Amino acid sequence: MNFNTLLINEKKPVCKKITATYQLDNGVLGGPVESEFSYKIENSTKVNINIEQLGIRKIVITTEKEVSTGILFSLCQSIEKLLMLFEGRFVPLEYMCFSDSDEFTDDNLIEAGTWYKDKRLGCYESSDFSMYNCNKIISYNEVINEKLLKDWIELDKELDLASNVIFYALSKNFATVDIKCIFSIELAEAFIDLIKERKGLFSSLKPGNRGTTLKMCLDMLITKYGNLIFEEEIRSKKDFLQMFVRSRNRMMHIKRHQGDNYLDGAESILYTIKFFNLYRIIIFETLGIDEGFYLDNLKLSIAKWNEWEEVLEKFLNRID
Incomplete structure (x- = not known):
């Protein structure tokens, strides 16, 4: 019985292990780096998680008893998303x-791995501009x-759609x-709600x-959390901020003859x-991640982006 037949019969395979291997299209990942720790999933099932990296990255999750392949796949993707926040890209x-x-047979499990890989959302394919090494600010280990x-x-569950938007914004296909x-x-409003709660x-x-207003939300967030990121703009x-609002309004309220008081392509990337x-x-x-783990790298990343193609300088020069 193949995997598609199993799905039709609503019988997802169960197993004790998932192995996922990641590799850059161009270049290699650093290393050797490794993290290993225990975790508990549904019904207090204990799992062991190992993330190792040397040229390529491998995530291996093993459980003490058989669980659904869907549960293992979901946990693996949660790890991927957390690593992406550290590194600014999905490998x-x-x-x-x-x-x-x-x-279940080895063939069933191999087919399951292929099926889940093919069904991954587009947000897991990062855009070219997010692949720069300077976007990495935390070493996961x-x-x-x-x-x-x-x-x-x-x-991630609490953020709901807002979380997906973060990842899709840096994706290749969105x-x-x-x-x-x-x-x-637009996400500024969702993060205001999060911080309030x-x-x-x-x-x-x-x-x-x-x-x-959106401008008020942007102002509050940048004042509280973004003084370093938007230091040159401030x-x-x-x-x-008004340029950000105009750009949002241009898309949300489509009209003719809106002039050029909005972000262009390069500015949109920045x-x-x-x-x-x-x-x-x-x-x-x-x-609860201490800024000591990322502040120096964040400063370097911001400095490089501020110098990128003179986009920031040209942007500030053309603001009214």
Whole structure:
């Protein structure tokens, strides 16, 4: 019986192990680096997670008893998303396989691995501009553990669609760069809500209600979390926030003859990255990751992006 027949019969294979291998299309990953820790999934089933890297990356998850391939696949993707926040990119998945089952054949498990790999969402394929090494600000082996992964999975669920938007904004297949940037700007309201619920800050803001504008949300987030990321923009004393709002309005309220007071293509790339940095810093703080693990690398990354193709300088020069 092949895997598709098993799905039709609503009988997903169960096993004790998933192995996923990742490799850059161009270049190799550093190493040797390795992290290993225990974790608990449904019904308190204990699993062992090993993430090793030397040229390529391998994630191996083993369980003490057989569980659904879907559960193992979901856990593996949660790890991938957390690593992406550290590194600013998804490393391409080269191969995925399941193994160690008393009930299902090796052929069933191989087919299952291929099926899950082929069904992955487009957000797991990172855009070219997100593949730059400077986007990496945390080495996973320095911070990842059982508690961090558990807290991330809970936060990922809480963020819901907003989490997907973060990853799609840096993906290869989602949309043109201007649309990606607009969605990144729009995420400010979701993060205001998150911070209100988690920390009790920004109580005067009510995103979606009359009296709370997108510009107010952007201003509050950047003032609290983004002074380093938007340091040059703030120093310029230009109304760069209004340019973000105009760009959002241009897409959300389509009209003719809107002029050029909005982000162009290169600027959209720059600010997609900057907003990604803003949101991942908020996520890191929410997860309790000390800034000592990433602050120096973040400064270097921001400096490189601020110098990229003179985009920032030209942007500030053309703001009213």
